[in-house]
Amino acid sequence: MAAADERQRVFDDPAMSISLQGELVQGGLVFGQTLPGATATLDGEPLMVSDDGRFLLGFGRDHGASALLVIKHVDGSVVRRALDIASRPFPVDRIDGLDQSKVSGFTEAQLKKIAVDKEKKTAARAVTAPETFWAGGFSWPVTGRISGVFGSQRILNGEAKTPHSGVDVAAATGTPVKAPAAGIVRLADPDMYFEGGLIFIDHGQRLESAFLHLSRIDVKPGDRIEAGQVIGAVGATGRATGPHMHWSLKWMGTLVDPQLVAGEMPQAELAGSAGN
Incomplete structure (x- = not known):
C-alpha cells in the first residue's frame, strides 16, 4: 500500500524539475527540459522525451486558453503544470x-x-x-x-x-x-x-x-x-x-x-x- 501511495504523490512544481523556453502563445513552439528518464503528456497526449529529458510542446493557431503538462519522474513523483496560452491576432x-x-x-x-x-x-x-x-x-x-x-x-x-x-x-x-x-x-x-x-x-x-x-x-x-x-x-x-x-x-x-x-x-x- 505504501508503494502505491508513493506512486500517486503529486507535487505542484518541484524546483528545477521542469524548464520551458519559448512563447506560450497560439502558434508557439516551446523547448522543454526535465529530469532524465521522465515521461510527459500534454493534454493527455504522450510526448517524446529524450533520455536526458528534452521534449517539445507546440500550440496551434486556434489553441485554447490553457493546456496541461504532466511529467512523471522515475521516482514516482508527478508534476502537473497548468499552462496559460496567450491568444494572438491573425490577419x-x-x-x-x-x-x-x-x-x-x-x-x-x-x-x-x-x-x-x-x-x-x-x-x-x-x-x-x-x-x-x-x-x-x-x-x-x-x-x-x-x-x-x-x-x-x-x-x-x-x-x-x-x-x-x-x-x-x-x-x-x-x-x-x-x-x-x-x-x-x-x-x-x-x-x-x-x-x-x-x-x-x-x-x-x-x-x-x-x-x-x-x-x-x-x-x-x-x-x-x-x-x-x-x-x-x-x-x-x-x-x-x-x-x-x-x-x-x-x-x-x-x-x-x-x-x-x-x-x-x-x-x-x-x-x-x-x-x-
Whole structure:
C-alpha cells in the first residue's frame, strides 16, 4: 500500500524539475527540459522525451486558453503544470466579387494528383528521429522581406480558406535555401501539385520543417543535414504567384509559427531583398 501511495504523490512544481523556453502563445513552439528518464503528456497526449529529458510542446493557431503538462519522474513523483496560452491576432483579408472558378473546385486529373501527393507526404511523416536535432536552435533559411505571415487567412466570396501554414520570405528565383536546423530529409520532390518543389526535414521528436515552391532541390530522402547547409533554391513552382521561400513548421501534426523560433530577421539583408 505504501508503494502505491508513493506512486500517486503529486507535487505542484518541484524546483528545477521542469524548464520551458519559448512563447506560450497560439502558434508557439516551446523547448522543454526535465529530469532524465521522465515521461510527459500534454493534454493527455504522450510526448517524446529524450533520455536526458528534452521534449517539445507546440500550440496551434486556434489553441485554447490553457493546456496541461504532466511529467512523471522515475521516482514516482508527478508534476502537473497548468499552462496559460496567450491568444494572438491573425490577419484576415476578405475579397468578394471573384470569379468562383478561381475560388474553389478542381478537375478530376488535379484531384488524382493531389491524392497521390497526399500519400507521399503521409508516408514521409510515418517515422521520426528520436534525436533532438532541434536543440541547436533555428535560423532563417533565407533572409529578406517577410511577405506572408503564419496564421493569416483569406475569405474569398464568403468562403474561408485554410489559414497560411507558415512564413513567406520574398527572394529572387535561385536564391539558396539553407536548413534552419540539423535533421534528416524525409521528402524531396520537385513536382507536387500545391507545393511544387517540396522538402521535408525531420528535426526529431516529430518536429518537421517544410520548404515549398523550390526551383531546385539539392538533397534526397535519408540525407543527414547540418544547420546552414544549402538544401535547394527559391522558386515559384506549384501554386505560387511569384518567387518566394515558404517555410512551415509542424509538430505532432500541429502547425506552429516559424517566425517565433527563428527570431528577428537580420536587418542587413533586408535592403537588397527582392519583391514577391
